[in-house]
Amino acid sequence: MTLPDILSTLATNTVTFIPNLVAAIVLLVIGLIVGKVVGKVVYEALERFKVDYYVTEMQKPPIKLSDVFSVIARWWVYLAFISAALSREVLGISSLALWVAEINAFIPRIIGAAVVVIVGYVIAEYIKMHLKKTKSLYGLFVGKTLFFFIVYVAIAMALPLLGLQATLVNNILLVIIASVGLGVAIAMGLGLKDAVADFSKRYFKQLKV
Known part of the structure; x- marks a missing residue:
């Protein structure tokens, strides 16, 4: 392939790619705007329903659920538009678009x-x-x-x-229940030891009389 052919191919690919690049940028800008709007709506809704107040007794918790869900909602929108920008129809990076879409679906x-x-x-x-x-x-x-x-x-x-699977949680629960049961049994045994001893002394004293 001659140099003019290479330059011609490069120019053709560039001209073809520019509209796709512009479309990807437009999608990302729209996604940024929509994501911020959705995040703000989620935050205000959770604040209105006082979710942070009902979940925690702290007046100023280190992490507010309204902030967390706002960020999650925002990034869910961001990733959706990023996946669209990377798709085969736009930038043509299908494998990366699929990976982002799988993360977003989770x-x-x-x-x-x-x-x-x-x-x-x-x-x-x-x-x-x-x-x-x-x-x-x-x-x-x-x-x-x-x-x-x-x-x-x-x-x-x-x-x-x-x-x-909840198997691990179930096993942990069984261990905790067994530990608590053993602790209660020991505590009751130690706590009732003196009472049983006093009762026995009184009982045998009455028998001697």
Whole structure:
């Protein structure tokens, strides 16, 4: 191939590529604008429903859920437009476009799992605080037990949404239950030791009389 042919081919490819490059830039700019709008809408909606207030008791938590979900929503839109810009019809980088699309498709699963865990946590916290306010003898213990159980159920329900099995969580729960049961048994044994000894002394003293 002669030099004029090479230059001609290069010029043709450049002329063909420029419209695609412009289209990709336009898509990225639109995605940037839409992503910021969506992120702001999500943030304001969560602020209006006071999600941060119900999830945490801290007035100034280190990480606000409204900020986290706003960033996730923003990047979900960004990645969608990035994938479109990299597609075969625009820049022609199909493999990279497919990889970005797969990442973007996983984000709704993360959001769904997070929502399940957060709802479970809010319900568990409400029940625990309600039982704590009753000021009954076992209210605090029952409240904490139910809190742990509800959060566990929420996590077990959230893991399949991420494509994970809840087997590990179940095994951890069994270990914790066994440990707590053993601790309670030991505590009761130690706590009742003196009471049993006193009862035995009184009983045998009565027999001698």
